[in-house]
Amino acid sequence: MSKLLAIFSREWRSLIVSPVAAVTVAMFLLVSGYLFYTIAIAASVQTRMMLRMQQMMPQLNINNVVLTPALRNLSVILLLIVPILTMRLLSEEKKQKTSELLLTSPVTVTQIVLGKYCAVLALYGVMLGLTLYMPLLLSWFGAISWWPVLSSYLGLFLVGAVFLSVGLLASSLTENQMVAAITSFSLLLVMWLVGWAGAATADSQLGPLLAYLSILQHLNNFLQGLIDTKDIVYLLGLAAIGLFLTHRVLESQRWR
């Protein structure tokens, strides 16, 4: 445990001092902030128009009109950001030959994988936490309901956990950071697009299966305020598979 903690804190430190992580987090906040802004403006324009037309609008609420779309956008930005956060985790150790220190130390591969994963997950947690200004800002101007916000953030955290484990796996496969980033981006994109394929083949037997495999589908439940055990199990399972495969890759690389 102490060794896992040592690997975790070293990785954490190296993440927060690295300019790559700082720029990445900054870009994430900038882009998500801009999208939040445009959505909020569009929503307010729309609301005003509806008011002018003197329609009743009991179905309009701030969660549905502003927050849910804004948070759904976060998951798309993650698709682009996560590969950059994870690309150096294992590949850099290999490139700089610091992996030799880890391999000749009395630490297990599990400790290495979990230590690094937890560090990048913690960074992601902080990054996600920084977007909490969105619901806070909205609650300043209107009444928002907090339970869907909580479930959305839980969903985003779990989706991020899956993405990061995929990124870690990609990083274990190569010593080139760019290759790791491109690999994880491609993998994530495929996982993302599986849902579209499901929609396209909805009438066949394969359709529902593909739709079920889509991460977007599971995230939607969380965004609508629905916490379902099967979504949690699905996402945690995917993250665990990513970590397990990373473990296998590292273990097998020793035998080449």
Added chain:
Amino acid sequence: MIEADLLTKRYGSLTAIEQVTFRVEDGEVLAFLGPNGAGKTTTMRILTGSLPATSGRVRVAGYDIDESPLEVKRRIGYLPETLPLYPEMTVTEYLRYVARIKGVSRSGLRQAVGQALERCALGQVRGRLIGNLSRGYRQRVGLAQALIHDPPVLVLDEPTGGLDPKQIIEIRELIKTLAGAHTVILSTHILPEATAICQRVIIIHKGRVVAVDTPERLAAQLRGAEQVKVALRRPTDAVRHALATLPGVLKVTPQETVTAHGEGAAVWLIDCERGQDVREAVASLVVNANGGLVELSAVAMSLEEVFLQLTTDASDRAGAPAPDGHPASSLALPSEPPVEPRSSGAGMTDAGGAA
């Protein structure tokens, strides 16, 4: 302490090392010598568990590296060829990190780091980022990293690489103080280093062990012929012919080097039969002939030449460049099996020294 049995490592069709077998006793300092690509680093990586062998076994302190890798790794400090340093960490942070993953207890951390800093003379740079350190300091941080958990076994891949002469001496002294309490395996291409600090030398060539012995005995065993260097202020052909006819002398070769003995002086190399010391006879002959004897010395084969002889095939030895113009390297040595025990002549001590 360390037993390596028939280690073989293949990368696809390339064989890096083949059937390397050796033993290292407790407290011994052993050097791996060999040209680049001989398999020194591969062997060390297998010993430390960073690379598995294709076949063969390694046991460290009774633990098999495949069966209980963590027990072995707990007992080994390893300085790899490429230093495993994180440029974004300070020296102290880095050493604390290494100590923790090596299993140093939380209470012993401060002492372990302090001791490593002191041993490797890193006190001045303890708060600096590793990325900003010079090569020599980085090397010392690498060494400190290997020593930090006070392991019984140290595996050091070129421990003095990138250091200046003063630092090299310091590191050698450090390794000498480690001997006894620690078992040390180091690789080097600096041969005097092996002579200076190691009790035994393993010469590896093309992935095979070609010789295992003490540096002195290796040098002694490999002396195919003896040479005497003589410098005269007033050389004459008569003296040269007289020298050539001395008993035990095979031939006299004038050296074409500019000597430090002034105008007209000459340096001759006298090849003699093995086991014959002709120095006394040469001295009296030259003095009697009023040749102006200014230098007389036995040219012993240094470890460099032993090394060259063992690691160069007879065919390409002729074309091999002589190391720093040392006379004995131009010798055509008999092509005998290199590790045949034979006790002849002195060791390294009188190599090339002026009489």
